[in-house]
Amino acid sequence: MLCRCAEVDPDICGDKLEKCGLCAHVFCLFFATLLFRQANKHVGLMGFLPRDIRIAVRRAAQKRCCVCGQRGATIMCCMEGCDRCFHLPCAKEGSCVTQYIPPCRSFCPVHRPKQNVEATPDPGTDCPICLEPVEDRKTFRTLVCPACKSAWFHRDCIQGLAMCAGALYLHCPLCRNRMVFEIEMFSLGIRIPFRLVSFCLAHRTGGA
Numbered sequence: 001m002l003c004r005c006a007e008v009d010p011d012i013c014g015d016k017l018e019k020c021g022l023c024a025h026v027f028c029l030f031f032a033t034l035l036f037r038q039a040n041k042h043v044g045l046m047g048f049l050p051r052d053i054r055i056a057v058r059r060a061a062q063k064r065c066c067v068c069g070q071r072g073a074t075i076m077c078c079m080e081g082c083d084r085c086f087h088l089p090c091a092k093e094g095s096c097v098t099q100y101i102p103p104c105r106s107f108c109p110v111h112r113p114k115q116n117v118e119a120t121p122d123p124g125t126d127c128p129i130c131l132e133p134v135e136d137r138k139t140f141r142t143l144v145c146p147a148c149k150s151a152w153f154h155r156d157c158i159q160g161l162a163m164c165a166g167a168l169y170l171h172c173p174l175c176r177n178r179m180v181f182e183i184e185m186f187s188l189g190i191r192i193p194f195r196l197v198s199f200c201l202a203h204r205t206g207g208a
Contacts, residue, residue, distance in 0.1 A: 067094030097189035148175035
């Protein structure tokens, strides 16, 4: 109901919930502007009341997504004075940032947080995760480790690694710094689940 998409990237939008005649993705609920969760997490959809969800949908009916141009964009940039809106599945394509930590803030491509690290990759630098070349500078799709300033990787690659590793095990692929690295990745909109390492990473590393 909130993003108007049936098939989306679950790493971005989360699981699909169906209850009370409503259907919505977990993170479409959390990021929707002016849609608030109740203290009782068992009512409605994970604490989001059906009445409030329908109001959010009606409110967004005339708001166009700044990425795809379609109506029904429920997520508004949190920067004061900015009225740009977008659908959660459109966020990555439009270089928008959604921060998967409370208070779940969202940013349009103009106001999104950017890395302050003063560094540029050497010519021919490869991503240490996929071993494919990265761009020649920091961009939305090319990130650098803020600790060692040597590890350059693709946003999609670090997102995939984060989903496997979880918050307890994610670290820079080169210098292995965890705290500074994770804080930066959270700020840049990488979703890092708070759970134990998944099988995919344990299999790659020979065990957790």
